[in-house]
Amino acid sequence: MPTVPSIPAPPSSAAYDPTLLLTVILSLLIPVLYLFRSSKKSSSRKLVIFGPVGGGKSAIYHRLRFGRVVPTVSSMTVTSATFVPNGLEGKPMHIVDVPGSGRLRAQLLEQVSDASALLCVLDGTQLSAQAREAAGILFEVLSHEPVARRKLPLLVAVNKVDSPGAATPTAARKAIEQEVQRVRLARTTLSDTSGRDKKLSGIAEDDGRPFSFDHLETNTVVFAAISATKPELSAVHSLLKRLG
Ligand SMILES: Nc1nc2c(ncn2[C@@H]2O[C@H](COP(=O)(O)OP(=O)(O)OP(=O)(O)O)[C@@H](O)[C@H]2O)c(=O)[nH]1
Ligand SMILES: [Mg+2]
Numbered sequence: 001m002p003t004v005p006s007i008p009a010p011p012s013s014a015a016y017d018p019t020l021l022l023t024v025i026l027s028l029l030i031p032v033l034y035l036f037r038s039s040k041k042s043s044s045r046k047l048v049i050f051g052p053v054g055g056g057k058s059a060i061y062h063r064l065r066f067g068r069v070v071p072t073v074s075s076m077t078v079t080s081a082t083f084v085p086n087g088l089e090g091k092p093m094h095i096v097d098v099p100g101s102g103r104l105r106a107q108l109l110e111q112v113s114d115a116s117a118l119l120c121v122l123d124g125t126q127l128s129a130q131a132r133e134a135a136g137i138l139f140e141v142l143s144h145e146p147v148a149r150r151k152l153p154l155l156v157a158v159n160k161v162d163s164p165g166a167a168t169p170t171a172a173r174k175a176i177e178q179e180v181q182r183v184r185l186a187r188t189t190l191s192d193t194s195g196r197d198k199k200l201s202g203i204a205e206d207d208g209r210p211f212s213f214d215h216l217e218t219n220t221v222v223f224a225a226i227s228a229t230k231p232e233l234s235a236v237h238s239l240l241k242r243l244g
Helices: 018-043 058-064 102-112 124-142 169-193 236-242
Strands: 046-050 079-083 094-099 117-123 152-159 217-225
Touching: 018 058, 046 058, 046 102, 058 079, 058 094, 058 152, 102 124, 117 124, 117 236, 124 152, 124 169, 152 169, 152 236, 169 217, 217 236
Parallel strands: 046 094, 046 117, 117 152, 152 217
Antiparallel strands: 079 094
């Protein structure tokens, strides 16, 4: 009996082709790995802008992003993008504008956890109110564990130097240090009465001396006068240049 030549069965599905399967997996994996890598990279150059309501954070953010200032209203959501800041050259940076509203404090602490530089902005024409508010925010940020254990550069920018009567960086520093001392005493008393025996460090550590930013070992703090509208942002540019 003549033998019938066997005909190879057609592949039931193209997906079973191992080469094709590998190509599909790789083409899906590569963009995911790339995205992960670039997000890690951007967080190694991440600036977080924070501070009291009305200090001028969004004005600075717009100036850095678009090179101009647009009329703003008090922000209610976090704004962020990765870009090469206006007036600088080089690699893009991830810049985050966190509104001053107390309702966004948890988001602020989340944002600063992986920041590589901090920019606290206050309105130099409203020193006493802004210094009190700024001291409370700075206390929370600098005592936040992921920030406290890293050496992060911090610029406290006294904004609106273009306006008459704006405070000098020296006056702002003194006012904020006095307010931080008040916050620190209030928090220390609270933690004593709560019965917790937690070792406080950094900005929260009451070592018997009046608080000074010079006592902080983990953060390098610079005070400078700036203006988002004039514009006079050299101190902000210097901070950004440190990120490489
Ligand atoms: N004269 C002057 N006004 C400024 C300057 N920067 C900001 N402003 C004005 O100050 C007001 C508040 O500025 P914003 O940038 O919205 O303040 P913000 O810090 O983002 O405030 P929140 O989003 O509420 O936390 C706006 O009317 C700005 O135009 C500045 O350098 N000089
Ligand atoms: Mg804003």
